[in-house]
Amino acid sequence: MSIPSARGFHSTPVDPTRVLEEIKRLVLERLAGLPGEFYPAIDTALAAITAGGDANHSPQVVYQAQAALWVLRQHHAAHVMRFRQGIARGFDDFRLLHARDSVDVPLGLIDEGQIDFHLAGQALAASLDHRHSASLDMMGARLDILAGALGAEPSMNPLGPTRLAMAFVDTFEDEQIPELLRTLLFEHYAKALGGVLGELYDAANAVLARGGYGLPAAPDAPAVAASAAAVGASSGSPGAPGPVPATGYSTATQGAAGWGLGQGQHGAGPAGFAGAAGQPAYGGHGHAGSGHAASGTGTGTGGAGWGDGRAGAPGGGAEAPTPAELNELRSMLHAWREGRRDEAPAPRAGTSTGGTPGRRELRLDELVNVASLMQAEPADVFARALAGTGTLAGAIRDQLNTGSRRLGLDPEQISFSAEDEDAIDLVGLLFDALFRSQQLQDRARRMYARLVLPYVKVALTDQQLFVSPTHPARRLFDAITEAVAGNAGNTPQERELLDRATSISQRVVAEYTEDLVIFETAHRELDALLQQQRRRIELQEERAAKATNGRERLNHAREQADTVLARRLSAPPLSPAIAEFLRGSWRHHLVQTWLRDGDDRERLVDAVSLGDALVAADRLAAEGRGSELADHLLALEPRIAECLASSGLDQSAAEHALALLVKGLVYPHTPRDLYPPPPRQAQDDDDERSLWLDPRGSARARPAQVEELRALEAGSWLQISDLKGESLAAKIAWVSPLSDRRLLVNRRGLRVLVATVEELAVMAAAGRLEVGCEPTAFEQAMQHVREQLDRAAGSVAR
Template sequence: MRVLEEVKRLALELLGGLPASLYADIEEALQTAVRDDDGRDAPQLLYQNQASLWVLRQHHAAHVMRFRQNVGQGFDEFRALRIRNRGELPLGLIDESQIDFHLAGQNLAESLGGRFQPVLDQLRNRLQVVTTVLGLPPIANPVGPQRLADAFVETFTDEQIPAALRALLFGHYERELGKVLGDFYAQVNALLARNGYGAADAQPANRPAPRPRPAPPQPATGEFGAPGSGYADGHGYAGGTGAGAPGQGGGWGGGAGYGGAATGGGYDAAGQVAPGAGAPGTGAQPAGGMQSGAGAQPGTGAGTDQASPTSAELGELRQMLHAWRDGRMAQSTPASPSADIGGARRELRVDEVVSVASLLQGEPSDVFARALAGSGRLASAIRDQINDGSRRLGLDPERTRFSSDEEDAIDLVALLFDSLFQSHHLQERARRLYARLVLPFVKVALTDQNLFVQPEHPARRLLDAITEACAGNKGETPQERELLDRAAAASQRVVAEYNEDLAIFETAHAELDALLQQQRRRIELQAERAAKATFGRERLARAREQADVVLARRLAAPPLSRGIAEFLSGSWRHHLVQVLLREGADSERYRDATALGDALVDADRLAAEGRGRDLAARLLALQPAIIACLGSSGLDHSAAEHGLAVLVKGLIYPHAPRDLHEVPPGPADDDDAERGLWVAGGTDTLRFDPAMADRMRQLEPGDWLQLTDIQGEGVDAKVAWVSPLTSRRLLVNRRGMRVLVASAEELASLHAAGRLQLGCEPTAFEQAMRQVRQQLDRAVGQH
């Protein structure tokens, strides 16, 4: 299985990006074909083909992912994980274009098959040995020309592609495949040869003869001996002290070879696989788990004693974990059905716990999903499930117990997953997705301590990618639903294929991250739109403030009639705002607009003095400016003339009452309402530390903070933009949505109220681990 996974990795690495690399050459070929074609329909055909090519380019990311999935599916079928039953597929009519697609695929497969016939024959013989060792029937070559042609056809089967473009597509795909297949097949053959898979009539070197798939081991009837010594009656473990051939890697039982037994190779006297014995070809399994200095990479041989650079940090964390666990045990009832019986309980070995977890890995994870819905229940659920699985494998939980390292691994994974759900907005679907990953992560934690200290660990990167895909994702858009589906597929793949080989985490992460790149770009665009919208609101607020200052001077003196005051407060005020937004305070139009206001005030004075002739002359001169002012409010010409008539009607009575007027309130500002909800103390005087306000002024775009919103939930917020007008900071969440717009003083006030913390862990895993440390630190302090 490990060798097949390596072949799959090579296939995806060398072939996975081929569909996206074809379009530039195809476009050049289309241009060349049109230049050589003198027909009248050539431009129209070129336009149709280029339009179809443009559509393909828009879907290139989806095509690459689909092609990679189709290539990977060939390995799943080879390993009998997902074999199609062609007889159960419904029959129906297919489109003529699909027939052309399949015919083109068959021609492609035949051409490549003839070209690489010698090396393919050698590869087929080696793969036949692989199927014999696995006890599988002969299955088609997962990287043969037919499979690669089928993967390409299935990638584009839903696209409407003209015949000329389809021919170019297959032609360039065959050309690109021809460039890499020779080297690829040579690497695969060399890899199989290095692992002992030779001719079809020979068994691979250093490997046992093929056996039927083993049945579950029978429960032991004898007493347990000392840890690592096996069962007394010979039906349990093949032995923890046996020695195999030198150089074959440390066995799970402490010996070498496939299980630590000198005579069984992982099989007991009855010919069955001993519990905890390594499967043939999987290499060594570290027996120390978290106890070892650096952990051992599963499948690569025995672990080393070299200490990790952050082992001191992990050691401190484990000490806190032990103190926390001792405090919880002291609070629980001392009598327990799992108490030691006369001191006869032995510690389970790491390989035994890993074997039990592997047995349970593919089973429904509802119990973990329910535990994640509560707080602090996941660790108990993990222990209960492992104990139940141990009983099914013949390990009596009444006579065994977890070692300190195993307790640490279970508790850390449980605290990690609980913290993820407390710090991220994860929906019901995400809870079930994470529940499936609990046991695989327990296995990783048992065998590789780097999970908790190495930022680039494959399992950490996958968990970060899944959290990024699921956090705050309600599946409201097609893109969000596709992201959830891809994250679910990644978790299901880990459950189906993880067998102590971390490569599956890398593969699942690579496939999910390709889609996340598009998500990150959408988040960046969302943040940019939020910044532009905020800047627009600030410019509008600034223009309104300037217009209100100008209006207040006109309304303060002299006393004005009601009609003139209403016109100035309404249409003229709106006109000023529009001119300020579009052309600024230094423009000629702005000076004309303020001059119109002064002229209307003077016209009202002429009306009060009864100077009708001068008033008429003044209004006739102002008519174009007044109509333009009304037009900026959205009125057409006839409506503007009607508004002018209403204004004139209000000026024909010299003795109309005149008074001083206040500037009416403008429309409500959403940002003011938002700050009133967020800032500690509402709209009262802010209380903050000036030094902290200076620190807030140093925040730049890209800096992360942690906020507590008005519902008391923690929010990760990034400074996305700093206003050039007000120096306020726009904060957005991890989905690019606006969270808050606030000044440095307001942010300092939030900090003083305990609702803002500077800095934020860059990844979900690190953030969750920080919360785990804080939780343990608080618990240790209480005890």
């Protein structure tokens, strides 16, 4: 959202398109989450009706309402988009060069099931008109002046109660909504609007006044009427109204479905609903007239919609507050930009922090047209910037200057406004941060390069992009990143994802003008394919956990076997034959026993006792006690054969190995010696660990860090950096029951590292591990942007 200026009122009116766009941003930001925000409250109300046994509503009626509410929840994303489009359409209609006449709007019939819904919307609009009449009267006068500056005829207030009711009704035009749910929907919509409309109207009045579209003084009622007549005359609006009969349940199908086309008839019934408190009948092209807000009846107007003259002083109301996070982000951005400007020898052509002397600021529509012109151009310059050969924001400005020159605008004579500078820099920093925080290949770089200008246009016209997690362009950004990050195209499924993401990015470039529907449509298409990818990632995680578990069990068995073997090799001295058998076949037999039977004491004791029996046989041989040795070996023969069989030897090979063992024990004076323990075998993950774990161990972990990491469960996310400084989001996918080590996987389910809690704590102490991770690629990239700007702001402060 654009932050309103605090420099006071403008003596010369600001570009009316920019003022109207700022008000549009205010409205969309305050109301963007509707209607889904009050679904939980409606659910609670329906549950209370069921629990209370309300005699007015049978269980069947409540069940139907609950079922319909469930359907609305499933369609929530589409409803939010349609609601936003309905509000935006009001602003688009307002700035038409000629107000739409009723004869230009095709008429149709409303489905009977929707009539009550439309009537409820009319009643809601009348109620809100009555409640906010003073603010609406003042805003109507100012919007008439703004319409004159646009060269348009006075039209319906784009943020008036009638327009807001229309947008709400149109949102649900395709839904079958029972009476109980309809009542609750309008009840909670009215509550939601009641909490924000007063402040919103004050903020819109303040924006109009600051832009130079305020009234010269606080007028009394006759003065207001005279001013309204003058505005109407200057705009070419008709004079006194003539009574026109209501048209019943007819509808204007182009955005006016189900609202009466009565053009200001006093006393019109619901079907011929006229705008109260100066609001026009929806779909009708009325005439300037008067109305009484207190009575809720009035004469429909085609423009200012003046009420009974009770207008307040101009410029009333507070500045529209912006989200604290966006305010802070913009402040840091300004500090960062100032720091970069201090380092530069001279300003770039076509750039400004707003209001460069001798240069004209580009209007928003001009800048959007320039971006649209360059949108279809090859994006090589952006790809090179993302590869690190320059700043992306600078490349964006260069391209916009090139486009300005093509349209006949001299880049030396124009500049960007402060708001436009913010949008350009934020998009540039966002894409730069994306490539620092994600594993993206060259193909992905070209794909994102194509998307730079479409996202610049979104940021210029709708800064909800940086505020709302459900913004369509933001969701598509996350979906594309999910599809391509770490995707090398090694499998047919991965190549299909890359191809689909590429085609979607090309479609956005080709089709995006200023309608966000293309982002919503593209996201739905890509997300359907990503659902399969997410299931494959889950399976990949499961396979990684099973493989790691198997490796851990094998390493554990080897360690246990080597410990037992080392004790037998260290004393007493052994003949080479016995030592070789113990280090080979018997050790393998121990490992297999541990793997098959775990800690089954009986099996393990039997396997270990075989080694002790062989050591005893070697002692008998050393002492020359041949008869006892023969009896001892005959008793051991079945167990030795079993041991050899576990190594995969067949009967013949086992007999041969047994013969060699006996041959080595025949001679009492065979030299005997002590043998070292078996050497440590190289682990499969040694290379992996050397990438992430510092062998020098210079950092020391705090006990609190160890305990914090130990408390994390499987499924927790971490942000880790390797020894080269490359960052990665990793999830704890599995905790070893043997070693208590943690298996970390990336967003594609591939193994990254297996480490103990203590090793992870050392990484945290070294600043290479943070608990938690932004859930989406957009939020993760924005977190990098905030950190970069925060550091810059801190250095400027110092």
